[in-house]
Amino acid sequence: MPALPSNSSSSRLGETFVDPKALMAIRNLELRARLVVEGFWTGLHRSPYHGFSVEFTEYRQYSPGDDTRYLDWRLFARSDRYYLKKFEDETNLRCHLLVDQSRSMDYGSVGYAKADYARTLAATLAWFLNGQGDAVGLFTFDGQVREFLPARHRHGHLRQLMLALEKRAAGRETNLIAPLRRVSELVRKRGLVVLISDLLAPIDQLEPSLGRLTAAGHEVIVFQTLDPNELAFNFHQAVLFQDIESERDLYLEPDAVREDYQKRLSAHGEAVERICRQLGISFHRITTDRPLEMALSDFLRSRSRRGKSIRRRGQSSAAPKT
């Protein structure tokens, strides 16, 4: 497994990647996505991450009713068992992007909001997946699902998706239960679900919601998008803090509460991470000052890891031994 790009390596790669601040200056979301993906590819050629492949295969035991066209006869010949061979067409990804557009995503200390970053990330992934021929769908939500585009791969769909992403939602609080339940209701076919959110919601909401998705057989990747200031809590003057979502005011002395805040935030993050691990969900925490290419890289590595694990699983358990 290739080494994960760390923060230290990001600075090394900074010269290659597009500065998010400059990227966000581009108004067109589609353009942004293309820039990232193309830059990513350009960078990838020079990058040390070789051996990457989107092709992966899967054998599935035949069950009556399956299309016999996909029977692997060679395997049958070797093992005398019927296995369905998934063709490339078949295994094309159905990816649904779940983009959080709650109020808390409007926070940003680096010149743009987390929502902008999330939107760009979603667009980038959509562009990328679309480029690969995968079907991409979109859910935007706050307390409930606001926009829904089923996963498709057809001409004009990406454009529609970009427009849906650009539409700003007037959402309020983050509530993961209702939207994720809705997603599991609407997406019957198993596929990839990418959740882009700050996950600043009670931890007890998270586990059942994500569990429902994994239970439905979806592959879930979670991008927790946080502002760097949310991590560092880089405030110094005692001021009145206002909760963007609830508009509740709280007078705080940052120096006094910083440590406690970071401790609690970190505990929350660890809890989310633990849940994801338990559910087999790929979890990535990205800060909005991080180049989007790296997020894309995270995504691809998750995918590749997933493919390998499936392959390993198929080889060891599902695939017939020759």
Add this chain to the structure above:
Amino acid sequence: MNFLAPWFLLGGLAIAGPILFHLIRRAARERVPFSSLMFLRPTPPRMTRRRKLEHPFLLFLRCLALLLLATAFARPFFTRDIALPTDPAEARQVVLLIDTSASMRREGLWNKARAVADSYLEKATPADQFAIMTFDRQPRTLMSFAEWSSWSADQRAGLARQRLAAVNPGWMNTQLGLALTSAGEQMMTDAVAAKPAARREVILISDLQEGAKLDGLQGHDWPVGVKVTVERVDPPRKGNAGLEIVSRTGGNIEAENAIRVRVANSRDSSREKFQLAWDGDAAPMDIYLPPGQSRTFMAPKFGAAKTSGELHLRGGEKTFGDVSYYAAPETERTTVAWFGAESVNDPEKLRYYFERVFPETGQRRVLVSRPYTNEAFSAALLAPAAFAVIADKLTPEETTSVRDWLDGGKSALMVLTDSRMASTLSALAGLTDAQVTEETGGYALLADVDFAHPLFAPFAEPRFSDFTQIHFWKHRRWEIPAGSAARVLATFDDGSPALVQLTVGKGNLLVLTSGWNPGDSQFALSSKFPPLMQRMLDWSGAEMPVRFQFLTGDEIPSPGSLEADSPPGQRRSQVEWQKPDGKKISLAANAPFTETDVPGIYSATFDGKERRFAVNVPLDESRTAPIAPDELARLGVPLQITSDVSVAEKRRVQRHLAQAELENRQKLWRWLIAGVLAVTLGEIALGGWLARRVRTAEVVA
């Protein structure tokens, strides 16, 4: 450093504003949006209080500007001795009129009075002029305006207090009216009136007892601008009873030997049962006297052998006036020689009325007698007579004796009852031929009376001077020869003389041209008759009745003068006086004794003969209940209701004006305003710099 308007210093409290703003300004104004507060816990209040001040130097400048501004508004100035202008418009002339009468001897009164006086002296300003007068029966100047002015301003009060410390109340009665009018006049003396004063004030410090004499106040013309402030001092214990020996009863003195005594109990007294007893007498007499009343009692019997004694009133408050001293009088015997064969009991005759003019009193006994022994004239009987009345024609022998007697300095009254007495008149007066004729033309009235003559002087006052009501049915016309030394004292309305004075040798002969018997006139019935007869007797040089009872402050006539006609060899020119305290004083024989300042028995020794006189505190002084508050106002005294407040207010305003002037000269507020401007400029510069720095930091961030 002092402030003209110190209230403005409260404006300095406005620095609380900047301090507060520096503590909470950002929190109050700015809200920082944050994605979620779910990981944030509110800062504990303890920490809130420990907020750090933002930009302390800026805060300091802002506070300094506010403080300087507040100080400037408070109008500061450096205090120096503010010499209040000695504007004559506000100077006062004050007479402290302090009661030193006997009633002020009561417990604690004098100390209170002095304390009141001291308080006024302490409040005196350099511009004020003070005089101190004390009074009892006479006002006395203890310290004059001139003395006060001659002292330095800082010593005046102390020296005045020293003067006052040397004074104590005496035993005299209270002549409050006289004292007040004198104090008012003291204001108007030339030396004082020359100095202008805004206010002239008499401060009366007294117990205002109702026994005080208010004579002279009614209708007194008070000087313009003089006000009287009454400071009444009250004793801790009220009530007093006093007594006064009135006189001996009439009649047979030796037999009765009884003394009347008047006892007075003041209105505010709480006692009503008393005892009267002579000093050393074991048998007191119980008397009952309700408060506010005065009664006369017969004193217990006075020992016949005693010449003096003390009558005590027991059961009172034991303050003063409960002892009365008594000196037994000596009766003067006066003989009047009567020439005329008249019965004493015949009301148609002159003698009947004449004898009744001189009733017997304890002090004097007048004996009217004919100088005859067995119907034979005796010159020896005439010699001791003090006066003579000639009501009939005299024999030559009598005429010679009387003339000699008159030559010796005696006086006689000749009543021309008949025109035949002309010869006697001629003989006695040394005239050649006196013409006396009977007037028959109806009754006559007195037309002209010489009130300048000692005989008529007591009648000089208008209410006594009316002699015109006396009808004279018959009178004799005596043509006084021209060139005669006769002095006509009264004339009838027909122009004829009624009473004529002729000088005979050293003596005098009074000639009355009508009689006082009913046949001649109504004179004996007139109220003028007895006093005129008494006056004649006194004027003639008869021994005056001697008083033995005096009041404190009275003059005691010298007993030496009684012996003025003693042979020169035997005369003593000095009288030895002894006061009750044993002090001896020698005075000239005719000089009266004036130092009757203590009640008691005084003695005068002259020519080996001792006479005792009793001096007592007047009974009025024992009426110690205070007079009604409006009594003085009713009598026209220009009372002033507490003037101190207005004076203090005036002083305060004046002091404020002086301070304002001082502040106006110094104008420290200008410097402070300049300081405010400088500090404000500094604050602006510093504030701007800080703001720029913050912006730069934000841009960098």
